Amino acid sequence: MPYLSEGDAYLFRIRSLDVHNQPLMRVENGFVRHRVASVDNTRATDLWAIEPVRGANGFYTIESLGHRSSDRRSRNMLTGSGTSTSTTGTLSLTAYNSVHNQHWRILRVRNDDSWRYYITNRANPHLVVRTGSGNNVDMSNVMVDAGWTLERYGQTSFVGGGHFGINRLHDRTVVSLGVRSSARVNFLDSTTWNDISSNVEILPFSVDARESMLSAETGEDMHIYPMHPRWPRPYRNSFPVVVEEWNFVRIPPTGFGQDVGIFMPDGTTVVDSSFLHDQDPTRDWIWGTIKLCDRSTGSVGSGINRSALFVHEVGHALKLNDIGWFRTGLYPTRHSYHWHPVSVMNVGTLGTHEYMLSAPSGYDRFNLIRHWGR
Numbered sequence: 579m580p581y582l583s584e585g586d587a588y589l590f591r592i593r594s595l596d597v598h599n600q601p602l603m604r605v606e607n608g609f610v611r612h613r614v615a616s617v618d619n620t621r622a623t624d625l626w627a628i629e630p631v632r633g634a635n636g637f638y639t640i641e642s643l644g645h646r647s648s649d650r651r652s653r654n655m656l657t658g659s660g661t662s663t664s665t666t667g668t669l670s671l672t673a674y675n676s677v678h679n680q681h682w683r684i685l686r687v688r689n690d691d692s693w694r695y696y697i698t699n700r701a702n703p704h705l706v707v708r709t710g711s712g713n714n715v716d717m718s719n720v721m722v723d724a725g726w727t728l729e730r731y732g733q734t735s736f737v738g739g740g741h742f743g744i745n746r747l748h749d750r751t752v753v754s755l756g757v758r759s760s761a762r763v764n765f766l767d768s769t770t771w772n773d774i775s776s777n778v779e780i781l782p783f784s785v786d787a788r789e790s791m792l793s794a795e796t797g798e799d800m801h802i803y804p805m806h807p808r809w810p811r812p813y814r815n816s817f818p819v820v821v822e823e824w825n826f827v828r829i830p831p832t833g834f835g836q837d838v839g840i841f842m843p844d845g846t847t848v849v850d851s852s853f854l855h856d857q858d859p860t861r862d863w864i865w866g867t868i869k870l871c872d873r874s875t876g877s878v879g880s881g882i883n884r885s886a887l888f889v890h891e892v893g894h895a896l897k898l899n900d901i902g903w904f905r906t907g908l909y910p911t912r913h914s915y916h917w918h919p920v921s922v923m924n925v926g927t928l929g930t931h932e933y934m935l936s937a938p939s940g941y942d943r944f945n946l947i948r949h950w951g952r
Contacts (some may be wrong), residue, residue, distance in 0.1 A: 588627070588628050588629075588728075588730060588731075588944075589625055589626070589627055589628075589643070589730070589731040589732075589940070589941070589944050590625075590626050590628055590728045590729060590730055590731060591603075591617065591624050591625060591626070591728075591729040591731065592624075592626055592726050592727075592728060592729075593615070593726060593727050593728075593729060594612055594709045594723070594725070594726060595694050595725040595726060595727055596708075596709060596722070596723040596724065596725050597612065597709050597723065599614075599615050600615050601613055601614055601615050601709070601713075602614070602615060602616075602617070602618075602624040603624065603626070603715055603726070604618065604623045604624035604644065605623050605624075605642050605644050605645040605671065606623065608645060608671060609714070610656065610669045610670070610671070610714070610715045611713045611714060611715060612709045612713055612714075612715050613713045618644065619916070619917065620916050620917065620918065621644050621918055621919070621933065622643045622644040622917070622918070622919035622920070622941075623642075623644030623645065624644065625642075625643040625644055625731060625919055625941075626640050626641060626642060626643065626656070626940075627639075627640070627641040627643055627939075627940025627941065627943065627944060628640050628641075628684070628728075629641070629940065629943070631676070631681050634681060634700075636683055637681040637682060637683055637700055638681070638682050638683075638684055639655055639656075639674070639680055639681065639682070640655065640656040640682055640697075641653050641654060641655050641656070641674070641939070641940040642654045642655075642656065642671055642920070643919040643920050643921075643939060643940055643941050644919065644920065645671060645920065646920050646932055646933065646934075646935060647671075647673050647935075648673075649673065650928055650934070650935060650936055651935065651936045651937045652673030652674055652937075653673070653674040653937075653939060653940060654671045654672070654673065654674075654920070655671065655672060655673070655674045655675075655680045656669060656671065656680070656682070657669065657670050657671065657672045657679050657680050658679045658680075658682075658699035658701060658702055658705065658707075658717055659679065659702075660699070660701075660702040660705050660717060661702070662702070662704075664702070664705070664719075665718065665719045665720075666705070666716060666717060666718050666719070667699070667702055667705045667716065667717035667718075668716055668717070669707070669715055669716055669717065677701070678699075678700040678701040679699060679700070679701035679702070681699070681700035681701070682697050682698065682699060682700065682707075683697070683698045683699075683700065683703070684696075684697050684728075685697075685698070687725075689725070692727070693727070694725040694726065694727060695725070695726045695727065695728055696721070696724055696725065696726070697724075697726065699717060702717065704719050705717035705718060705719055706718060706719070706721055706724045707724065707726070708720075708721075708722065708723045708724040709723045709724075710723075750776075750777050750778075750779065751777055751778045751779070751817065751896075751950055752779050752781060752812070752815065752816040752817065753778075753779070753780050753781065753816065753817045753818075753819060753892075753895060753896070754781050754783070754809070754810060754811060754812070754816040754817070754818045754819070755768050755780055755781065755782040755783070755819050755821065755892070756782075756783055756784075756785040756788070756802075756804070756809065756810075756818065756819070756820045756821065757782060757783070757784060757785060757820075757821040758785045758786060758820070758821060758822045758823070759784070759786045760822055760823045760872075761821045761822055761823050761868075761870050761884075761888070762823070762870075762884055763821070763870065763884050763885060763888040764885065765782035765783065765784060765821070766782060767885045767888055767889055768780045768782045768888065768889065768892045769782065770889055770937040770938055771889070771892060771893070771896065771938060771946070774938065774943045774946050774947065775946050775947050775950045775951060775952060776951075776952065777950045777951050777952075778896065778946065778950050780892065781812055781816070783810060785802065785820060788802060788808075788810065789801060789802055792808055803820060804818035804819065804820050804865035804866070804867070805818070805864075805865055817863070817864075817865065817866070817895070818865045818866075819841075819865065819866040819867065819868060819892075819895050820866075820867050820868070821867075821868040821870065821888070821891075822867070822868075822869060822870070823869070823870055823871070823872040824840075824869035824870065824871065824872060825872050838870070838871040838882050838887060839868070839869065839870045839871060839887045839888075839890065839891045840868070840869050840891070841866060841867070841868050841891045841894035841895050842866060842867045842868075842869070843863035843864075843865070843866045844863055844864050844865060844866070866895050868888070868891040868892070868894075868895065870884065870887060870888065870891070871887075882927060882928075883927070883928040883929070883936055885936050886922060886928045886934065886935070886936035889922050889936060889937060889938070890922050890923060893922060893923050893938070893942065896946060896949075896950070897949055898923050898942065898945050898946065898949070899923065900923060900924075900925050901917065901918065901919070901921050901923045901924045901925070901941075918931075918933040919933065919939070919941045920933050920934075920935055920939045920941065921933065921934075921935060921938075921939050921941045921942050922934070922935045922936060922937060922938050922939065922942055923941075923942055923945075
């Protein structure tokens with residue numbers, strides 16, 4: 579059992595030790611409950627991301643990976659409510675805002691031959707999380723029914739052990755992301771992948787603006803691409819990726835049917851029969867292209883949130899895999915087809931799939947850190 583002072587990101591199931599059937603803490607219809615002991619292997623309603631709070635030694639955030647935030651973007655954090663004089667408090671799930679009632683101290687206590695954990699709220703340190711009445715999980719100033727065990731989840735969804743060929747600078751990964759206006763996305767959305775791993779940095783820019791500036795300087799019609807000598811490289815060594823639109827109806831990608839977005843490394847094309855082979859995640863990639871559907875309606879593109887699609891494909895450029903999608907090709911995913919924790923790397927549409935997110939969740943953060951380091 580890991581000791582929560584190692585400064586790493588973990589995924590856990592939190593199980594009660596003081597109720598006879600030892601139920602798991604889970605989310606049901608937006609409420610934090612303790613009802614059943616069996617693991618949810620489909621929607622991860624009992625899976626929590628526990629991460630240390632930066633600059634607050636000994637405190638953690640606890641994020642639900644089985645219930646999406648109302649804005650379909652924010653991380654959904656366990657939040658405590660109470661007062662300095664209250665004997666009980668309530669728990670809810672709210673968007674991440676780094677306030678003290680979203681910070682938790684997790685105390686480990688030896689009990690006979692095992693460890694049990696007690697969870698207290700930073701804003702209400704006199705209250706401890708417990709299994710309350712009516713299958714609810716709440717807080718109390720009495721330690722009865724307040725012991726938990728943490729069951730570590732270790733499955734990962736990154737796609738291979740290779741790194742990029744030219745982007746390693748002092749063990750850092752710098753992605754220079756050039757976005758064309760035709761892609762119709764805000765290039766700054768890609769920076770939601772920043773500040774997760776200190777070894778990963780996304781540096782987006784407008785390709786059109788860069789080409790316009792170069793054309794004015796040279797008097798020529800400039801068209802730059804990832805390996806072009808005028809492609810900006812703030813750190814000289816970077817992994818260059820261009821983002822542009824593509825007509826997936828006119829020329830569907832090989833073996834995929836009607837996609838709406840795709841990441842392609844090292845000059846592979848969507849009509850190249852070697853596409854799957856060239857996507858080999860175990861080797862180093864030199865540069866890449868993200869292609870996004872050129873329409874927002876019709877059989878391809880209907881209901882697509884372009885920001886979520888864009889962030890999803892940037893995740894692929896960082897070597898993260900699709901979730902809940904088992905491909906029978908060369909590189910199948912490492913988890914069940916039905917496994918859908920809340921994640922931007924899920925396959926589906928933001929409006930119709932309740933497990934989709936438009937920004938990285940705790941599950942995505944876990945995978946990124948596991949692949950690139952904290």
